[in-house]
Amino acid sequence: MAEPIDLEAAKAQLRILSNDEDGVVSSAIVDARGWIEDYTGLILTRRAVTEVISSFDAALSTWPIVSIDAVDYVDIDGAEQTFPDTEYFAQIAKRPARLSAAAWPRLLTGSTIAVTMTAGFATPDAIQLFSPNIMRAMRILVAGFFNDRETGGLAGDVEVAAKRLCRSLKRWTL
Incomplete structure (x- = not known):
């Protein structure tokens, strides 16, 4: 399966019209998926x-x-x-x-x-059906990773928002 959010959808979210930053956007998508997988323990791509x-x-x-x-x-x-x-x-x-x-x-x-x-989930639709919050968090994180690409991090409010959306999906361990 491809990434949960495709390049064109991410570019539309970011309001990018050219192909000049496709590599940066693609990297932000992978980073966002990895962040959610690390935080929740869910595997998003089969x-x-x-x-x-x-x-x-x-x-x-x-x-x-x-x-x-x-x-x-x-x-x-x-x-x-x-x-x-x-x-x-x-x-x-x-x-x-x-x-x-x-x-x-x-x-x-x-x-x-x-x-x-x-x-992993079979399709982005399967992720959406399981929890729309995952896809919302993906979009927020893609924008955060794209906008903070020079620092390689995330602004605090982006991470807080993503954690809030994914908290109920996290497998807590002691």
Whole structure:
């Protein structure tokens, strides 16, 4: 999937008529998507994602998840293994997603599990349907990153507005 906001929509929002700053606008779109993904834990563009967890019973922070593609770990003998998908059930419909199994294999002490998945919204319309605030925050952030391009940051009020729009979507952890 392309970015949640396309170049032409962003240029219209910014009232840019020429193509001279297409690179800067495109960069602002990517930065805005990244900011929202970092803040909320939501994946806005469909793609492969690998999340590393410390135990099989840990919650997955990635969401929305389309499919779990591989669960890799190091067994107690130090051999890399892929846990068969017939041996676990992926509870991906709600957040946080979890994997469950009748029995998990034993891990090498101190090792981690890599869960590779396909995640993200299919289209900008799906994002809009899930939460219109995400798209509003995207537009605010695109303008903020574009207008503050010399400093590489965001004006405080832009970030405050984006956080306010996305706060209910953030997965809080302690």
